[in-house]
Amino acid sequence: MRTRALSLLLALALAGSFFSPSVAITDTIDLTTSITGNQTLLSAGGVFQLGFFSPTGARTYLGIWYASIPNKTIVWVANRNNPLVRTPGVLNLTSDGRLVIFDRRNSTVWSSPAPTTENQITTRAAAQLRDNGNFLLSSDGSGSPESVAWQSFDYPTDTLLPGMKLGMDLKKRLNWNITSWSSATDPSSGIYTFKLIMGGLPEFFLFRGPEVIYASGPFNGAGLTGVPNLRSPSFVFKVVSTRDETYYSYAVTDPSLLSRFAVNGEAGRVQRYVWTNGNWSSFWYYPSDPCDSYAMCGPFGYCDMTATPLCSCLPGFRPLSQQRWDLRDATGGCVRSTKLTCAGAGDGFWPMDRMKLPQATNATMYADMALDRCRQVCLANCSCRAYSAANMSGGVSRGCVIWGIDLLDMRQYSGVVQDVYIRLAQSEVDALSAAGLYF
Structure with a gap:
């Protein structure tokens, strides 16, 4: 009788884990492991989670979200423009050093770029989800800067997290842009893009399709001249401009503060959020007043x-x-x-x-x-x-x-x-x- 009871408890435990919304296995996959179905990666400190999600039930994506927030807030999507329709999906690290999503017919849905010659994959290669939200593929599993073969921070979707860069790496030919979702339930690329335009002085522009609707003002070494409230006791902001790269980035002074900077496709603006009292609160947004509308007063006019x-x-x-x-x-x-x-x-x-x-x-x-x-x-x-x-x-x-x-x-x-x-x-x-x- 006791044996039957123990067997029943074990069966119920297994059933509970099978039907749970997600099953966190580790923070890392390597050449011998993968994630599929409702399996997820959980960062070491439990801040972020990576796995498959279906916003409407019909299409499935691989994404990263905050693990501790009840309603999934997606901060990165791998296959945003090529959803899985034949589920379950599988994420593998292949022997040639690519992260690949396969559908149930073993067809490739999405793949990270192949590593460069400087980062040849070894048998110890691994991809780790970190507490800053970065999914980092290391050629030798060490995670050192010189071993980075690919990282999600180099391929933003609609969200900029602390430590991410918005701008351009001329040496690696990377463009760090953020582009809105098409809708609240469709992560495919929307019509709003916030990006850096290089030139005499670098400047960030919000585009609606081909049209500029907001500009940050040029960077003059001290700040963006159209963004007066970059200074805050809760945040550290910086704009870096060198021969190899130009970018905007930010950090939070309190590690427990959750904050994200995103392109809000429904409102048509860039917006900073902070998590407080169980909700995402708007910290600031642009354009925020009529004078923020790009070139509102035409050539040789100014807005007041x-x-x-x-x-x-x-x-x-x-x-x-x-x-x-x-x-x-x-x-x-x-x-x-x-x-x-x-x-x-x-x-x-x-x-x-x-x-x-x-x-x-x-x-x-x-x-x-x-x-x-x-x-x-x-x-x-x-x-x-x-x-x-x-x-x-x-x-x-x-x-x-x-x-x-x-x-x-x-x-x-x-x-x-x-x-x-x-x-x-x-x-x-x-x-x-x-x-x-x-x-």
């Missing part, structure tokens, strides 16, 4: 949330169409009130203080040029519209950037005391000075 109307022309400029301007349509922008002379002392400059720098991806940056020299170079080139310091790190001006294009997407806050010097006919500069106007 404290003014009515919101759009104004830069000093020395007037609306291209006063009729449209009166109807609150400023997208046509502004034109010069007085033409440039393009001759030495015939032109001057008017400083605009604490501005979100104009879009600078098509501007020209001179890393070692002093501002006085920059002024002379601008005056010598009739197509030059403005100049400013290129780098304000430490509060000290270094280098310069010159705009030979129409000035777009300007607005009063930068978080950094920085002037943009607008080129005007000297007569306009004298008139503004006499009127005591300062901006």
Whole structure:
């Protein structure tokens, strides 16, 4: 009787594990193991889980989500544009060093790229889910930086976690972009993408299809000039720009704080969330006000949330169409009130203080040029519209950037005391000075 009771208890335990929503086996798979069905990987500290999920029941994906949050919050999807329809799926690490998802007919649904020649796979190769949410394939199982053959952090979906990079690695030819889900139940690539555009000064743009709807402002060495609230006691933000890579990243000062930065496809914005009181709370989002709309005031116009109307022309400029301007349509922008002379002392400059720098991806940056020299170079080139310091790190001006294009997407806050010097006919500069106007 006792034997029968023990057998029954064992059977019930096995049945319970079989029908449970997920079965965490370990944090690592190697050449001899795999995950399938409701099996999952659980990071060592129990922060993240990796496995198969089906948002609608008809299509299945391999993803990563927070293990401790009741409602699955997916932060990464492997096969977002190629779902499994013949389940169960299997995730294997193959002998040639690729992570591969097979369907029940053994057809390949998704595969990570083959390792480079620098990271040849050994028999000790392993892929580990880490507590930061990174799924990392190590060629020798050590997990050391030099052994990394592939990692999910290099292939974001819609979410940026602490430690992930948003930008570009020129050496490895990686683009770290985040793209919205198509809908709340469809992780395939949506229409909103937030990404870095390289140029004179790097800048991040939110696209809706091919259309830019928001820009962060150029990076000036101290910050993104259109994002004044990057500083927070809970977060450490940084933008790094070197010869090999340019990226934005963040860290949390409290390891227990769960935070994610994502493209919200339903709202059409980029948004930071923090987990508090059992819910995801919106910490901040962009665009957050009408002045955040890209190039809202057109060429040579700027936006001011404290003014009515919101759009104004830069000093020395007037609306291209006063009729449209009166109807609150400023997208046509502004034109010069007085033409440039393009001759030495015939032109001057008017400083605009604490501005979100104009879009600078098509501007020209001179890393070692002093501002006085920059002024002379601008005056010598009739197509030059403005100049400013290129780098304000430490509060000290270094280098310069010159705009030979129409000035777009300007607005009063930068978080950094920085002037943009607008080129005007000297007569306009004298008139503004006499009127005591300062901006």
